[in-house]
Amino acid sequence: MATMATPKHKPPSKHTIDALIRIVGTEHAISDASAMAPYLVEWRDRYRGKAALVLKPGDTGEVSSILKIANETRTAIVPQGGNTGLVGGQIPFESGHEVVVSLERLNRVRDIDLASNTMTVEAGLTLAQVKQVAASAGRLFPLSLASEGSAQIGGVLATNAGGMAVIAYGGARELALGIEVVLADGRVWDGLKCLRKDNSGYDLKDLIIGSEGTLGIITAAVLRLFPKIAERVTCMTGLKALDTAPDFFARALERAGPALTAFEIMPRIGIEFVLRHGSQVRDPFPDPHQWYALFELSSPREGSELAQLAETLLKQGLEAGEIADAVVASSLSQAEALWRLRELIGEVQKEEGGSIKHDVAVPVARIPEFIARADQLVELMIPGARPVPFGHFGDGNIHYNVSQPAGMERTVFLANWEALNAAVHEIVLDLDGSISAEHGIGRLKRDLLPHAKQPLEIELMRKIKAAFDSNAILNPGKLLR
């Protein structure tokens, strides 16, 4: 996969390296190759980069000092959070000329305001820590990712991460009211507003969120907090057919409104993989179904009418011929068991050999058409390959993963990656979709972007990049060529 041209940056001089190390102190700078290794490898081993140095600044001022020198010396900087990204945005290229800046030591909770329902946190806290701090204060921070134990909030914002609860709460961008950012030249933009409404100028916050470290380094953020969940009902249904899922979903949303806090789909083959390779799992239904929907209703109040609502939704789905069977979790452990079926799909897939992945979105109504067309294409291109499309149905976000045909040589199958991506993305774009729903562009999809966007969009993005980072030192070669 690592065939992409390395951007040309000169190696930092000895003098520059010494100056950078002095900022953080020798105990927080790593230049030894083996000690740097964990910062240079993508966790699925898709990318292995090199770096001149890894720096671990202790506060925003140190990040500022680093960028000031980097900008003056044209040293390329790769900002890194928890190194859980899925598109290689956080990994330096192979030149060894770049400097990785890890935000891990910026890990303070600066403020929590329960009346305003906001908390101000630094970039290096993990998402799980942020959620834990919110929970301890009796609040919910709703963003939920498989990687939340390692993913840091700075990286979550830099990549506008999504996850399970976007349907009700929005993604990272909608959950941040303000950010503190160190710009390419080291100046600090204090955009830590705690305001729900602020129409005083261009929306710089949302421009920087999701820019994958190419416009600035997010060092802190004001996050929105929500009432904690007091009651939750988790349901899993066997669908009659995928085609009926949009109608079932639309009716659920119509009745449940904001109480519908998750709506995921899974194919039979995904459940089979989980049953085959997962531990502590069992099929909740006596008979197999081609497709399953897992949905969740939540309320900040105990004794609300969620159980009755779930019953109504399931009854209507059965009557309308949309669902074939359903289970409602009657305990927290049952709910967790249902969620486990969904969450393990991505993980167990590797037990079935190579998998070619797509993180795409299409309008909800067009999901069945997308999957039907993509499946047809896969069978045509790689007969016997096994599509395992699953994910966040309510957001139109499907992880269209394709497992290799049983018995095929893994590398032979994976040689189809780029060709299959191109063909699947063509369908996505034909359906007015996105080739990156939630994982971002990074390095993996950088050269696909010009095919997926209008030339005008790329031009505007380039102009913005030049306006923010005229020396192109911030994560060069990621997102944009």
Add this chain to the structure above:
Amino acid sequence: MATMATPKHKPPSKHTIDALIRIVGTEHAISDASAMAPYLVEWRDRYRGKAALVLKPGDTGEVSSILKIANETRTAIVPQGGNTGLVGGQIPFESGHEVVVSLERLNRVRDIDLASNTMTVEAGLTLAQVKQVAASAGRLFPLSLASEGSAQIGGVLATNAGGMAVIAYGGARELALGIEVVLADGRVWDGLKCLRKDNSGYDLKDLIIGSEGTLGIITAAVLRLFPKIAERVTCMTGLKALDTAPDFFARALERAGPALTAFEIMPRIGIEFVLRHGSQVRDPFPDPHQWYALFELSSPREGSELAQLAETLLKQGLEAGEIADAVVASSLSQAEALWRLRELIGEVQKEEGGSIKHDVAVPVARIPEFIARADQLVELMIPGARPVPFGHFGDGNIHYNVSQPAGMERTVFLANWEALNAAVHEIVLDLDGSISAEHGIGRLKRDLLPHAKQPLEIELMRKIKAAFDSNAILNPGKLLR
């Protein structure tokens, strides 16, 4: 108020004017001064501009052709929707060299997708029409403004309008999934995505939304639709004191969560003004209270537990000593009567003479402190002046309006406008607030912006402006000098 320097643009030549008229046809171009008048006057008569021409293009292609010529000839363009803006952004300056482009004829509903809960509409539909089309399809478009009968959706998005329901649904920016924009040089960016998740590049949509026509002209948008409301409970409370409002609000939000769809506050003097000057109004309480909160609970389901929830919230508020009295509307007409008390405040204020206005936001927890400090300041600066602070408490958005002392000469009072604004805004900024919560910057607050923002922010905004509109033809002199 109209003391601001007019930006220097040359008048369009006869040749340019003829070319522009040819694009839309003579029947859709106005050059007669009296026929142009309605497009040149701000509705509260705060600004009276002049124009070389008013154009009413019929589709996106015509808008594109207009901007192409304008960009080539350096002709300044003022985009205009329903002309309901409150900061003069939609009104040309006094030079008479600018061309107003009214979007009123772009009024088609292009698409409505119930399964995906989106609708695609053109800029010239009024907000009321958009809401009506959504309602006819069994859906809710939740944005609610006093001016919704005239305000057009293009202008609503260009100014990122807020209103009553932001607390639950977000403002214009959060309610638009995609936009179609004509850029300064006439090229059309088709950003009409219907996706809830799209992480493929910089967030151009949110940059253009709220840019007040200075980065491009929005010609169409994809809007999010929500389940229609089946049940609504409206409550008005007399508060014990303003200081207890944040606690009462926080508890209401904690229990109600997304069911809390409005939370407004009003001072006694506002209610008195309404009772004195409004028609069909009465005080719902036997005794007067210094402050009132009006809140609303909504559900997409009939027979939900909202009535019981309201009762619990009021009981807890009484027990905690936060509220002194409360009424719950027992019919739609009673609910409307309560809302009328809130909605008339802005309107009836003019019966009490001049009013100096502020549209500000501070963190919710700091609203009482803000109002106390501002009131003190007003009494110091203009003894006898009567503050009437009301508005969207749940968003931290207070319309801090100040009515003149009884008997004072109106113009003498209004001569304090800029000095009072400056002093009130200083308190707002000290509390980490915004000098424009929802009305925008436009012309009214343009020269205040450099005091309210960091120089870095202004610099980044200027760079973005230059990147999008290098000839500075789009609404020049608005938002940025």
